[in-house]
Amino acid sequence: MSLLLLLPHLIIYLLLLTVVTGEFLRPRFYSDSCPEAESIVRREMKKALIKEPRSVASVMRLQFHDCFVNGCDASVLLDDTPNMLGEKLSLSNINSLRSFEVVDDIKEALEKACPVTVSCADIVIMASRDAVALTGGPDWEVKLGRKDSLTASQQDSDDIMPSPRANATFLIDLFKRFHLSVKDMVALSGSHSIGQGRCFSVMFRLYNQSGSGKPDPALEPSYRRKLDKLCPLGGDENVTGDLDATPRLFDNQYFKDLVSGRGFLNSDQTLYTSRETREYVKMFSEDEAEFFRAFEEGMVKLGDLQSGRDGEIRFNCRVVNRKPIDVLREF
Numbered sequence: 001m002s003l004l005l006l007l008p009h010l011i012i013y014l015l016l017l018t019v020v021t022g023e024f025l026r027p028r029f030y031s032d033s034c035p036e037a038e039s040i041v042r043r044e045m046k047k048a049l050i051k052e053p054r055s056v057a058s059v060m061r062l063q064f065h066d067c068f069v070n071g072c073d074a075s076v077l078l079d080d081t082p083n084m085l086g087e088k089l090s091l092s093n094i095n096s097l098r099s100f101e102v103v104d105d106i107k108e109a110l111e112k113a114c115p116v117t118v119s120c121a122d123i124v125i126m127a128s129r130d131a132v133a134l135t136g137g138p139d140w141e142v143k144l145g146r147k148d149s150l151t152a153s154q155q156d157s158d159d160i161m162p163s164p165r166a167n168a169t170f171l172i173d174l175f176k177r178f179h180l181s182v183k184d185m186v187a188l189s190g191s192h193s194i195g196q197g198r199c200f201s202v203m204f205r206l207y208n209q210s211g212s213g214k215p216d217p218a219l220e221p222s223y224r225r226k227l228d229k230l231c232p233l234g235g236d237e238n239v240t241g242d243l244d245a246t247p248r249l250f251d252n253q254y255f256k257d258l259v260s261g262r263g264f265l266n267s268d269q270t271l272y273t274s275r276e277t278r279e280y281v282k283m284f285s286e287d288e289a290e291f292f293r294a295f296e297e298g299m300v301k302l303g304d305l306q307s308g309r310d311g312e313i314r315f316n317c318r319v320v321n322r323k324p325i326d327v328l329r330e331f
């Protein structure tokens with residue numbers, strides 16, 4: 001094939017590549033169209049933190065669950081419709097993702113200040129950064145300019161989001177698919193420095209790790225007893241426990257806990273038991289500044305994930321403005 005024939009393919013490939021890696025996003029995207037956007041988001045997140053401290057962690061988790069499934073496009077925020085099974089009821093999200101009302105409040109405040117200007121996808125990115133900054137973690141500049149998706153897929157979420165049973169090798173491979181390194185993955189897992197998880201997510205490791213009928217041997221005995229009490233066999237699996245010893249503070253306690261066998265989730269503890277990730281856990285447990293730097297970098301990379309699909313700015317983060325039929329008519 002001559003070079004001339006290949007040229008259109010090459011152009012499409014390059015175009016896709018720039019979209020997928022978030023080339024069109026930039027800091028201060030709303031500085032002219034909605035100069036108050038970032039301060040409004042921060043103000044609403046402060047309110048949420050005061051009203052319910054855990055809610056900011058729950059909002060921050062949305063960035064992970066949004067960006068991994070077809071890019072950061074606020075697909076995770078869409079409610080199901082008769083024609084669309086969205087992500088809210090997927091395996092990892094059902095009875096687990098929460099604090100969607102905080103995003104609704106932010107959107108409402110932004111719509112008052114600058115109607116149909118700031119995307120829900122960008123709200124998730126700004127609010128996640130604010131969750132970290134407001135709980136004592138680093139503060140960084142976010143890139144903005146995302147569009148909101150016109151659809152969502154429960155199946156895609158089921159296919160992609162990792163289970164708390166996952167081990168380090170699986171997680172390394174999964175994150176690699178999203179251009180995230182081993183260091184990025186370990187640092188991003190440090191998001192579990194804030195927030196809580198359900199007994200549902202740890203029952204297997206307390207009573208039947210890998211089908212052994214026994215607890216995970218990596219669990220430090222007194223911590224295991226504490227979890228046994230919180231999550232007894234046959235008990236309510238919606239009861240929640242702290243993901244680290246300081247669940248309202250974004251710090252490196254999470255990594256210190258992993259070193260002492262006090263990781264809540266199997267997917268957390270495996271980062272210390274596995275040789276491939278242990279050195280990063282040790283490093284972050286000893287050097288909080290290094291953890292903060294790596295975390296920021298990981299969050300920016302996570303925020304760069306884009307699907308390249310058509311999008312819009314939603315009026316309401318839970319529903320699309322344009323019906324799929326309108327989109328078809330455009331072609």
Ligand code: HEM
Nearest residue numbers: 057058061064096162163164188191195196197198201267
């Ligand atoms: C490395 C793979 C990961 C796995 C397997 C994982 C899994 C989980 C699970 C099972 C829970 C508890 C859910 C429940 O029991 O209802 C949880 C909570 C949480 N996750 Fe992850 N997660 C991972 C990475 C991340 C990343 C990258 C972020 C953010 C950047 C994140 C943020 C959070 C937060 C903040 C919570 C607490 C939420 C709350 O209190 O409502 N996680 N995660």
